[in-house]
Amino acid sequence: MLSRTFPRLAPPPEANARFAVVVVALWFWILGWGAAALSGPGGERWWLCLAAGPIAWVALLIGWRLRWRLAAQWLLLAALSVVCLLAWQGAFFGTSTVLVLAVLVVFAGWSMGIAEAALVAGAVVLLGGGLAYQGRTHWEQVLIVGYVMLFLLWLTFRMLHSYSAQMLQLQHSLDELGRHKKQLGVLFQAVEQSQDSVLIVDLQDRLVYANQAFEEHSGLQRSAIVGQTSLAQAGLGPQERMQVQDAVQRGQVWQGVVNSRRQDGVQVTESVRIAPVTDPDGDLSHLLEIRQDISELLEAERRIRHLQHVDAVTQLPNRKALLQRLDMLLQQQPASPQECHALLLLEIDRFQKFIDARGSQWSDALLQAFVARLQSLLPPSARLARTSASQFAVILERVGKTRQGARMHSYAVAEELQQGLGSIVCLQEVPETVQLSCSAGFSVFPFVEPGLQADAGDHVLRRASVALSQARHQGGGQVHAYSEALAATAQRRIELEKGLHVALQEGQLQLFVQPQVDMMGRVVSVEALVRWQHPVNGMVDPAEFIPVAEDTGLVVPMGDWVLEQTCRLLSDPRVQQGGYRVSVNVSAVQFQQAGFVRKLQELIQRTGVDASRLTLEVTESLLLQEVEQAIQKMVSLRALGVHFALDDFGTGYSSLAYLMRLPIQEIKLDQTFIHDLTPQSHGAVLVEALLMVAKGRALRVVAEGVEHKAQAQLLQAWEPGILCQGYLFSRPLPASEWLQAPDLSGPQALRTW
Template identity: 40%
Template sequence: MAEAPAVPLPDHEDATTRHLVRVAGWAVMLLGGVIGVLLMFDDPVQPARVALNLVAGLVGGSALWLARQQRWTQAAHLLVWGVWVSVSLVAARNGGVNGPNLLNYPVIIVLAGWLLGARATLTLVGLTALLFLGFIWADIQGMFKPVQVANRVAGAVYLAGILVLTAAATLLSRRNYMSRVQEAQQTATNLAASEAALRKLLRAVEQSPESIVITDLKEDIEYVNDAFVRRTGYERDEVVGKASADYSSNGLAPAQRDGLRATLARGESWAGEQVNRRKDGAEIAEAVVVAPIRQPDGHISHYVELKQDVTERKRAAQEIHRLAHFDSLTSLPNRFTLMERLSALQGRAGRPPTTQHALLLLDLDRFTTFNDARGSEMGDRLLCAVALRLSEILPPQGLLVRVAGDEFAVVLHGLGADASLAGRRALAFAEKLQTALLRPLHLQDNGTEEAQLGASVGITLYPQSANDVAHDALRRAGTALHRAKQAGGGRAAFFEQGMGEAAEQRFRVERELRQAIGAGELRLYLQSQVDVLGQITGAEVLVRWQHPRDGLVAPGVFIPVAEESDLIVSLGGWVLSHACALLAQPLFQERRLRLSVNLSARQFRQAGFVPQLRAMLAASGADPRLLTLEVTEGLVIDDFDDAVAKMGELAALGVDMSLDDFGTGYSSLAYLKRLPIQEIKIDRSFVRDAPTNADDGVLVEGILSVARHFGLRVVAEGVETRDQADFLSQRAPDIVYQGYLFGRPEPDTDWLARAALVGTATVEDEG
């Protein structure tokens, strides 16, 4: 037999219904069983009544069994319809429509209402009405006979059970009613909270700083928030109902739109960037996320567009890129771009180059002088004019870069596999650059300001090997440029292998010299200065480097390197400090011997040079009147007023000043008369040929005459022969000699020991 279909119980009544099924099942089972048993003892001749009551008890027990199996719907149907049938049969047996029989049906109807729902209850009420009509008709026809209650105890139990069941149903109904009231109140509270949450969400969407657009599945706009209106300039009524592609996403490229639709068709979210257009045509860069909106059953009903304005961020990123790759003054690519281009031209590592490129470094000659004389603003204009002039002659595939200051770089592409031919082409272009810059450069729009500067160029080919890299190429070009500048400027120089080796040697010397100053590897040497009688009057302080690996390094190796870097200041400070300590020894104090110390331009121009020297003299206890500082004419001329001021401060300390290499520089008498100096040194180039060359002899006599006129001491350098000494002494009896004829440079300890024994310098063998 097929099982009756289950009728689902309402969720909010589930617990009450199940409780009612249990109570009604127990009541029916107990009432039917007890009454059936009582009737069996009192009226055994009425087996039908007994059986019907026992059946009712069986119905109640079966309903309880189904309830234990969690088959609540079947238990409810069995309980209601089984009891209804049993009660109807008992009513028919007991005489149809009468008081006791009618008491059963209200209870059954209440149970049906709570257990089976409205439809089943109406069905039961209808059947009950038809049954009552049948009972009435049968009673009119006299078909029922009066029936006396045979067992009063059974009747009392029956009535009590009816009352208990009715009361239970009523109480449960009331309980369920109160539960419904509470549920209704809770539902109202939940609805209010949901409404508040929805209002909050709506305010968040409306007040969001980002544009929010909702479209239907046809991509027609249904909603836009205030941010969209402000950002695009469109009013809501202008866009609602219109295609998103015309207003909200009109910046998407066709390929982007196809990708967007394919992603949404898969039910996924799409993210990307677009350059949308406002109502006034202005562009807006936006980061966009388009996501599907799903209903509770899972189907997609709308799409939402979330759009963030990234215009400023994109503009900032472009500015950062420009600053990182381009020069802010000339708008040319910068050094970073140069290195990127050279790296791109390197080719595959480990493979020989198939074509040659060229790197040219260009440096303006005398730009520093122009900038100092005309000011930084005109200097900037000059650099911009140079950039424009060089851009005009740049090949289509070339790259022009401002490296730094007045230094530019040009990369020439694809000059061929033949290195010799590529070199000639690069050199020809370098000459073209120099010629272009020799034409006047206009610095004002009206043409009233012009400048004309030459340029030095360093050239190297790239790549020169399979392992050649950008930094090596830049180093080679820099070395070649340095050589061109040293040659006098206005030249183009190619890098040669020997130049690279020399640069590496200079770098090694600089690195090791920096360590040597603090490591105690420097040595003081002294070369005697004597009068015409051969008596020692003092010495010039020289420095030597006792290298732990290479031995004694000649000054010509490390002094130029020190002068090109900041090491000359440290080196000069070390020499000056040790010279002051040497002057403090008794030999110098007792015999009033002088020490001469060469000053570098960088050392002399330091703002704190004079206070530093004052501190050295005080710390050592040396007599400043025994110290002579030698400076060159070029140092004085470069900043004459500053030089004169410092010389005046030194003279106030008692320190003498000597003009070194006199006669090889400007030798202007106008400058000479204003300088607070006490000594001049005749350069060795004049002394060497003075006895045999009339021109040199005349120059020496002129220098001696100037010295006598200004009352200056004269020291002659490079005196190596007796003829030279005699020539000088005949014209200046008070002259001081310095040269190999009277002593070579020697360690300070050896010089001190010899000077302490004798007062006369040893004349060297001329042979």
């Protein structure tokens, strides 16, 4: 309870002890020598009084050399001892003795603490009790001295308590001031180091404070502008100043964007916030103004908006800007209900080859030269945009009153552009003339497609892209217009792609075989074919879904499935016993896969088939790229026993050149040579030459597309060991049906035309 009422009395500081020791030592010295002078020389009392001087000197020396609190203890003990001896020899309660004892009690409390003062007071009372017991004084005097000592202790305690409370309060105030000073220092440094201009203005519009950022941004010296007027709220008009006054009067913050001019005349855009500052009573006293230079930020935003709509290489509008322009044209009310526009897409053929051969920097320079030439060829009303790496869009506005007229005009413009863009001078490093060809596709709009309520920019671009895709598939350098038939074809390809994914997952693919017969009409080998049995649409034509599979990459999983089924067919006991050979076509995409050899080797080991009965049919397209790598793979598979056949032999350009290098065992004559084959036909000479080449290399020959008996007889007359494959002998039939025939090599195994 006392600790809550009175604070704990801390020991007096060293400064108090120093002051008390100096004062009391001098006083004790003077008092002792004065008493010695009055008592006369000689005697014990005279010597005891003279001892006050050395005692005082020793106390001062101890305080000066060591510690003043230690000096106070020495002075207290020595002085108390001298006074006690004097009191024991003479009258205890003389005036001088009581005065000295009182001073010593106060001195002990002030220099060392209340506990030391209580010990001194207790020693005095004990001294008085001893004297009264010896009969040297009266007990009443001892009681009076005890009351005096108690009063002095209480008075000393109150003094020390008040002093300690003041010291604690002072220390608390100093700590608070230190914290406030530190906080103010941090705030000041934060404001000074802020990148934004900070101003403080009084109600008379005089500048009270400006930070370093304002000095740097404005070019004005703070020492010269503090105290001046009309420096704040620069760039604000009269109406904005009234808005500021209304906002700060309501205690709100005003915020806005203003344009101002710096000291050097540069125009800047700043974001300004003006907030009221109130005094402790809540009255408005100052205004705080914060300015942030947002000129660079606005420029960056403008640049970003520019890049969102402009191509960085050619500085043409990009795809997004093109779609916005198309939508705007479609939303505008045309001058004539029959007025038509056209969107023309131009794409540089085989542009990726330029990038691969010369690099992106040279290709960018070529694109810039291409755009410059294209802009010179276009009519002034045409709008040009870049939609992809090598694709450009041209909007031809008001090109015809009818769709047919607009189509004819657009076709003429596209052909004129193709002719003018055939030769481009690239100015990168050394000027170089580059021969180009472009594919073009266009669509006339507005045109509301079936199932839609209105035309839109993305629909127009999609239709033109369909036309461009058709022009590319025609070999490049072509112009094609959009038609509903093209849209149906594109939609059909999308449906086939989606359906192929499902077919691979749900097992809709089936393995068919088509027999290959010798001159005796016996089945010697079969070709494995893939067929797609759609659960709703029935059998899908391979000419439809196989090109889609090759374009989308689905030919790889589909080819893996066909190889798996072919090896299972080869592992059938009847096929093994008959020694039949099975050939299967492998696409170039599948064969070029890095793990093709390893996968086929694992498949052969897993199924346990005789690899020498497996023939892989490859086309000349396999040899157009990475020839050495393809030959290395063929050699690796030949080591396993696998045979190779060159499919569509004679239709390409490099077959004869590579024939001597390829590890093949069979060639297949394309059906284009067999279709009109007669002894007098032009193709007969070529077929005979191909058969002679095969005979010279000891290669098996298979003729595809044999549909008439005369064709088979002529081929067998030229080459008795030739194998014939075609509708004359059998259509492709399910592999399971062929395996169910009583004799796999006999007539029962054939499904005739």
